[in-house]
Amino acid sequence: MNGKNNMKSGRTLLMTLALAMAAVSPAGAAEQMKQEAAGNGFSLHGFGTLGLARTDDDDAQFVRDLSQPYGLTSRWSAKVDSMIGLQAGYQFNDKLEAVLQAVSRYHSEGNFAPEVSWAFLRYDPDPTASLRIGRLGTEFYMLADSRLVGYANLTVRPPPDYFGPLVLSYVDGIDGAKSIPLGNGLLRGKLFAGISPEKMYLGSGLYWDMSGSLVAGGHLDYLTGPWQIRIGQTRVRFDKGPPINEFAGLPDFTDQVPEMEVAGKWTTYDSLGLVYDNSPFQLQLMLSRIDQGSAAFEDSRAGYVIASYRTGNVTPFIGYSRTKSEAARFTSTPPFPYGAYATALSESTHADQHTWFLGARWDLRKDLDLKAQVDWINGSPNSVFPYREEKIPGWDGDMTVFSLALDFVF
């Protein structure tokens, strides 16, 4: 789907929401007090980040996630982390709300063209349940649906070793959530399903049109005292595969090597998340496994841990992340040169690296923070998937990233 269509579907959503707003008549005076207390009416909020970062290595470009077509070099750049988001909401009553969010950030188009990232109607039949329909941010992993909101997060960016492969930011669909008290804590479940309208840049001027792909999943949370634990699974069935034939320059490539076909195959994302928030100490631990339905992408495992301790307005943190993928096993032996191309293409999705990162968040005001962070990435030279524009030979798998960010909300 191109940018114009994306804008168009955003506009359709906008109109649907406007119609829905008009259809629901404003409540009577008797309800007004209740509405006031429930925060009813129109609201406008925003978030943003002004980020500056550079690496020490021009043999590969560092990206925040694979939705970005180009990344950082050894020159300071505001490209990968800077963004601004605007969110308008309308609360009809204590059960019904409409939300529209647009974000401008550096994404697959290679520019900062704004996208409609959220546009939904939310209905809460009671205080323990919620249903949403419209454009919804994807929650493949814990915290993934707020990964653009720098002010809500401790680090400059969510660890790319873990969040980097998530290129689908939103879907058009529905979700439902329910909370139940259990023991001393709270059990929360959520199910979601939708169709992706996005695309991904693959390099060499080629895009992967992911529109029409089905995204469905769910997770269970248990919250008790300072602990929150989550287990989740998301599955994606790609409607169209990446243009592998064009990439290989062989028009009958996927016919000769059917294992490279991506369309119609399911990819599964399993995850486990643990947050221990006993202020001033906080710990985050996440693990994930991506099982690809196609040999075009390698299966991978990833994880990270971040520990922080708040002292006054400054919160220093230390973290470690790791990602490793496994070479695809081809069950057939395709004729030359198809087999060699298949292996080479699959290996271009290889990742094998770990990152130590150290930094601090300084809360300047209650709506403004400043962050500084250094990432030391240590990987094998064939760890190329997390990057853009790798120079082979040259790329040795090691890189240091220096980052500064100013985050705000309003």
Next chain:
Amino acid sequence: MVPRSCLLLLAALVLSPWAQASPGLVLVVNARSGVDRLTLDDAVNIFMGRYRQLSSGMAALPIDQPDNQPEKARFYRLLVNKDLAEINAYWARLIFSGKTSPPHQAKSTAEVLDLLARQPGAIAYLERSQVDSRFRIVLEFER
């Protein structure tokens, strides 16, 4: 030997004026809410937007004091040991991912009292000295 009841009476006489005058932050609800007590976990669930159904089945409507009132910062320090910037960051995550709304932000303490008196599900933190018969104390933070 002095009877125990006399000792108790003496203690009550000596301590009661002092106890009444003791400053402290308390969590109160509208007297018609049907709720007598809340645990600290209940209070966290309500004010942090995790679970807002009262035991009576009524929806809880948490109300925040204005930012310039010292009670607000004290309340969140006692509730989750966080300062207001951390609370703001917490809500930024939930607001921008379309989840639960933060407590209603009152513009004045008078508005807090007014909402508490008129809304059966309303819940707010007050100085003990601000509590009158329209409200019921469901949790005491400080003595």
